[in-house]
Amino acid sequence: MTPKAPPRLPELFLRRCLSNSTVDEIICADLREEFFRRVAAESNSNARKWYWLQAMSVATRVGLRRVVGRSSKNDFPHNTPEKPRIGNGMNHLLQDLRYAMRTMRKAPGFAAVVICTMGLGVGANITIFSLINEVMLRPLPIADQSEVMRVYTSDFSSGVFGGSSYPDYMSFKESSSFEDMATYSFPVAFNLGSTGVADRVSGSLVSGNFFNVLGVNPAAGRLFQPSDDLTVGAHPVVVLSHGLWSRQFASNPDVVGENVVLNGATYTVIGVTADGFTGLEIGSNPDLFIPITMYGTALPTMAGRPILEQRGARWLRIVGRLRDGVTQASAQSEVTTIMAGLAEEFQSNMGTADHPDEPRPVTVLSVRNAAFGARLIDETADRAQLLLSVVGLVLLIACANIANLLLARGTRRQSEISVRLAIGAGRGRIIRQLMTESVVLGIAGGLVGIGFAAGLMQLMVPLGLSRVLQGALVLPELSIDGLSLAFAAGLSILTALVFGVLPALKATNPDLVTGIKGGVGMAGGHTRYGPRNGLVVLQVAASLVLLVAAGRFIDNARSVYNTDLGFEYDGVAVASLDVARQGLAESEGRAFFDQVLERVRTIPGVRDAAYANFLPVSPAGMRSSFGVEDLDPELGGTPEINMNNVTPGYFRTLGIPLIQGRDFSSFDTPAAPLVVVVNSAFAQQYWPNEEAVGKHLYQGEIEFEVVGLAGTNKYRAVREDPLPYLYFPMSQSYQPSVALAIRTSGSEPTTVLPAVRDVVRQIDPTMPVFNAGSLRDQLGSVLAQEQSIAVLFGVLGVLALSLAAVGIYGVMSYTVAQRTREIGVRSALGARGADLVWLVVGGSLKLSLIGIAAGVLASFVVNLAFTGMMGDVQASSPVTFAGVVLGLGFVSVLASLVPARRAASVEPLLALRAE
Amino acid sequence: MAPKKKNLGEFEQSVLLAIVETASESFAIEIARVIETRGGRAVSRGALYTTLERLEEKGCLEWSIEEVTPENRAVPRRRFEITELGVEMLRQSRAELLNQLKTIDSVLGPGA
Numbered sequence A: 001m002t003p004k005a006p007p008r009l010p011e012l013f014l015r016r017c018l019s020n021s022t023v024d025e026i027i028c029a030d031l032r033e034e035f036f037r038r039v040a041a042e043s044n045s046n047a048r049k050w051y052w053l054q055a056m057s058v059a060t061r062v063g064l065r066r067v068v069g070r071s072s073k074n075d076f077p078h079n080t081p082e083k084p085r086i087g088n089g090m091n092h093l094l095q096d097l098r099y100a101m102r103t104m105r106k107a108p109g110f111a112a113v114v115i116c117t118m119g120l121g122v123g124a125n126i127t128i129f130s131l132i133n134e135v136m137l138r139p140l141p142i143a144d145q146s147e148v149m150r151v152y153t154s155d156f157s158s159g160v161f162g163g164s165s166y167p168d169y170m171s172f173k174e175s176s177s178f179e180d181m182a183t184y185s186f187p188v189a190f191n192l193g194s195t196g197v198a199d200r201v202s203g204s205l206v207s208g209n210f211f212n213v214l215g216v217n218p219a220a221g222r223l224f225q226p227s228d229d230l231t232v233g234a235h236p237v238v239v240l241s242h243g244l245w246s247r248q249f250a251s252n253p254d255v256v257g258e259n260v261v262l263n264g265a266t267y268t269v270i271g272v273t274a275d276g277f278t279g280l281e282i283g284s285n286p287d288l289f290i291p292i293t294m295y296g297t298a299l300p301t302m303a304g305r306p307i308l309e310q311r312g313a314r315w316l317r318i319v320g321r322l323r324d325g326v327t328q329a330s331a332q333s334e335v336t337t338i339m340a341g342l343a344e345e346f347q348s349n350m351g352t353a354d355h356p357d358e359p360r361p362v363t364v365l366s367v368r369n370a371a372f373g374a375r376l377i378d379e380t381a382d383r384a385q386l387l388l389s390v391v392g393l394v395l396l397i398a399c400a401n402i403a404n405l406l407l408a409r410g411t412r413r414q415s416e417i418s419v420r421l422a423i424g425a426g427r428g429r430i431i432r433q434l435m436t437e438s439v440v441l442g443i444a445g446g447l448v449g450i451g452f453a454a455g456l457m458q459l460m461v462p463l464g465l466s467r468v469l470q471g472a473l474v475l476p477e478l479s480i481d482g483l484s485l486a487f488a489a490g491l492s493i494l495t496a497l498v499f500g501v502l503p504a505l506k507a508t509n510p511d512l513v514t515g516i517k518g519g520v521g522m523a524g525g526h527t528r529y530g531p532r533n534g535l536v537v538l539q540v541a542a543s544l545v546l547l548v549a550a551g552r553f554i555d556n557a558r559s560v561y562n563t564d565l566g567f568e569y570d571g572v573a574v575a576s577l578d579v580a581r582q583g584l585a586e587s588e589g590r591a592f593f594d595q596v597l598e599r600v601r602t603i604p605g606v607r608d609a610a611y612a613n614f615l616p617v618s619p620a621g622m623r624s625s626f627g628v629e630d631l632d633p634e635l636g637g638t639p640e641i642n643m644n645n646v647t648p649g650y651f652r653t654l655g656i657p658l659i660q661g662r663d664f665s666s667f668d669t670p671a672a673p674l675v676v677v678v679n680s681a682f683a684q685q686y687w688p689n690e691e692a693v694g695k696h697l698y699q700g701e702i703e704f705e706v707v708g709l710a711g712t713n714k715y716r717a718v719r720e721d722p723l724p725y726l727y728f729p730m731s732q733s734y735q736p737s738v739a740l741a742i743r744t745s746g747s748e749p750t751t752v753l754p755a756v757r758d759v760v761r762q763i764d765p766t767m768p769v770f771n772a773g774s775l776r777d778q779l780g781s782v783l784a785q786e787q788s789i790a791v792l793f794g795v796l797g798v799l800a801l802s803l804a805a806v807g808i809y810g811v812m813s814y815t816v817a818q819r820t821r822e823i824g825v826r827s828a829l830g831a832r833g834a835d836l837v838w839l840v841v842g843g844s845l846k847l848s849l850i851g852i853a854a855g856v857l858a859s860f861v862v863n864l865a866f867t868g869m870m871g872d873v874q875a876s877s878p879v880t881f882a883g884v885v886l887g888l889g890f891v892s893v894l895a896s897l898v899p900a901r902r903a904a905s906v907e908p909l910l911a912l913r914a915e
Numbered sequence B: 001m002a003p004k005k006k007n008l009g010e011f012e013q014s015v016l017l018a019i020v021e022t023a024s025e026s027f028a029i030e031i032a033r034v035i036e037t038r039g040g041r042a043v044s045r046g047a048l049y050t051t052l053e054r055l056e057e058k059g060c061l062e063w064s065i066e067e068v069t070p071e072n073r074a075v076p077r078r079r080f081e082i083t084e085l086g087v088e089m090l091r092q093s094r095a096e097l098l099n100q101l102k103t104i105d106s107v108l109g110p111g112a
Helices: A008-017 A022-041 A044-067 A088-106 A108-137 A166-172 A210-214 A242-248 A292-298 A328-345 A374-412 A414-422 A427-463 A465-469 A482-507 A512-517 A525-562 A586-600 A650-654 A680-686 A749-763 A775-818 A820-828 A833-869 A878-904 A908-913 B010-025 B028-039 B045-058 B084-108
Strands: A148-153 A178-185 A188-192 A199-206 A218-221 A237-240 A259-262 A265-273 A288-291 A316-322 A362-366 A572-578 A606-612 A622-625 A640-646 A658-661 A675-679 A696-699 A702-710 A725-729 A737-744 A770-774 B061-065 B078-082
Touching: A008 A022, A008 A044, A022 A044, A022 B028, A022 B045, A044 B045, A088 A108, A088 A427, A108 A374, A108 A427, A108 A482, A108 A775, A148 A328, A166 A178, A166 A316, A166 A328, A178 A210, A178 A292, A188 A259, A199 A292, A210 A316, A218 A242, A237 A242, A242 A265, A288 A292, A316 A328, A328 A362, A374 A414, A374 A427, A374 A482, A374 A525, A374 A775, A414 A427, A427 A482, A525 A775, A525 A833, A525 A878, A572 A749, A572 A775, A586 A606, A586 A737, A586 A749, A606 A650, A650 A737, A675 A680, A680 A702, A680 A725, A702 A725, A737 A749, A749 A770, A770 A775, A775 A820, A775 A833, A775 A878, A820 A833, A820 A908, A833 A878, B010 B028, B010 B045, B010 B078, B010 B084, B028 B045, B028 B078, B045 B061, B045 B084, B078 B084
Parallel strands: A199 A288, A237 A265, A640 A725, A675 A702
Antiparallel strands: A148 A316, A148 A362, A178 A199, A178 A316, A188 A199, A218 A265, A237 A288, A259 A265, A572 A737, A572 A770, A606 A640, A606 A737, A622 A640, A658 A702, A675 A725, A696 A702, B061 B078
16 A cells, blocks of 8 residues: 555644744654654554644644744754744745845845846836837827817828818818817917017917817916807907916916017917917927917918918818717718818819829828827837837847846855755745845846936937937927836836746756755756857847847938938028018018118128028928929829929029029019029929920919029938929018028138127017027938937947847856866866967857847848838948947957956866866 | 753653664654653654753753755754763763662662
């Protein structure tokens, strides 16, 4: 009969009553042993009876001694205070924590390296997460935002996120899918102030129900009602944003009811928006709101023109709140049907470009997704994903490092762990202990990471790095909020668990004999380094992927810098003027501009100067439909073309080549025949192989004669394809808001700006001069996003490289330490120093080469993914690729040199005695 | 702290004697077996272990943990050793016992 185990019940009772000290473990073991002897000598039932009796007697008598506090003084030193087992879970946790703190204190260098490595990895992740949280996750300050949709109209020519006209808005408003719908304009510039120098602020034109639809409340006074936008020009009332109210009016509630001067007209302040409401487009925060019927004030050139009745004037944004139970998809199909009906009735609602026979597409999109400048949605989400993957990769490398360090330490602690296993500690118990140590390290690393992230955010703002997600829009303020903290905590603990598991499992692998002897196999070493080598390979591969990506973005930023923009930006100073907003009529404005230009040209160092509506490269622009000579209007012959209004000398000032014909001149007066200069891309597209000069463009009955052909430059974006472009003389089309471009002879164009300000002040002391600077700097802000991404990737790449170097160094040092004896033997048998150095460096190179091979494969996959994600970012050049591979190889050699030198200097005798 | 000098009880004497008898094999299980064989009655393990601890507190014995090696056994054991104080107290018990015997002889007569 096979001996059975002792009866479970008394055994459990016994264990409950005794402590988990070694002495009590031995007592339990003794009883078990006697039980089995009795099973063998007598019978099973006798043995069970005996065990029941004795277990109870020991449990009560010895257990009582434990509770009343008398204990064996001579207990095994490494074990724990003897307490009854009741409530042991908490007790164990506290013990584990205490023990973990003690181990950290015993090896402060190790702890510091692990905590800092982890801090770097976690910190980078928190920073990027906070950025994404700020831009994409934080809810907009409007009520029930999931019901709020935006409606866009497109003409097929440029993305789906176009504006809509007021008549179209009124038609969409009939839709039964929406409870209500409001419209608003992009923020436009206002001069705010009565006399003296006005402040430049931005404001949005909104329909009377705008705040009702969004569910925004007033902080003071009241917000607009539908009755505030009934009649054009009849509602001079303004709502201030909370920001402007606190900045300019010291949050004084008495400002409600007061008058302010906007662009020279008097308005009454009726209220202030709630704190936190910054409009619907992140980064373009309007300072104030006026009713849409007051567009004459906001857009002086439109004053008196019926733009609210023009179906083709698509300058407005639409936002609507869905009725209960209506989905985005059904709203989409309803507005599409409405648009189809409109297109049958109105030619202007048909598409342009390649789709003249189709109604313009309408897109319904949730306001959340549309919040940061519609064009950027997909790009932003992709960038966010990209950034998260990149910092995730950095964290992975950091984790590989930490796991490596823990593995090495686990090996060093092998004999301690083996002894504890041998005297009866369960494997689970020891794994739990080791995991507790990991989590303590993880939490410490997380704290360091939060500090690191806070510092990184401070750095990101001046470097403009937060722009990576948002194009050239306003930079978001970065802060660590509750969500970011939760993210940090989750990430640290998860990381700790992940990097702690492998070393814990490995360290408790019960190979007790070798463990207790404190020996670490020599020849069998390879299996022991297995996971560590794997981790180094992983690190090298991950670093390579990151560096190749970094190289790709740096290449890209460089290529953007080297792009020929088609004009000469060095030596050009710029400044903006806006006379309409100071209340100047057209004749006064013309006189003012002429005077300023005349005097600016006489400033020493100024070679030329001219005005334009827009200077390149700027996303702002104007476009309009034109009939083109020789192009059949029936076949979609009225394309929308980007255009600009400039004064004579503009091409000279910016160094844009005039290929044929003439520049504008003072003879191009409003009374003279209307003229236009086209660019080469326009000529190529509409009159290929023909002389452009002498042809005509039409707008209704109006005819423009082409008098010149200018070179094509970059107008709205550095990476744009050649864009057809038209220039009109400002003398034939008055523009009250202009940019002044000044070509200087010096290398630092901004030195003329004080003189320019003086000139303006002499002519009109109240006129603000804004956006003054050098054209190069203004281009810089356009290029900044490319640069930001390149810098960010560069920093992360260097971080990854250093972590990988530390990893290689760690593994090689460890290997050398483990192989001291072998190296000693080799040295004693006559190996030269160089051979020994090669032994180590070669080992490191081998690992690196495997890692590089894996990384190259992964990079190809990642490159493909990038190309899908950001089509406009070119593939990595072979030079970058080769550079990264060589660089990594070099770093791995460098990282193994120190351990290699140590190996070469091993004294054979000492080494042989070392075991 | 100096151990208290206190007389040994009968069971304590048996345990100390068993330790002396088992010599190098003086583990708890052996001690119990010796006592049981000699006395012809079952020994309560609860009594045995508390007595061992009491004797330790009195300074009569010491113990050490037997090294575990793969060749001997899986579970460690405690090996008990009597101290000099233990031997002295055992002798003292013997003297007392002899004294008592003399008294019995003088009252009841030798060989009673």
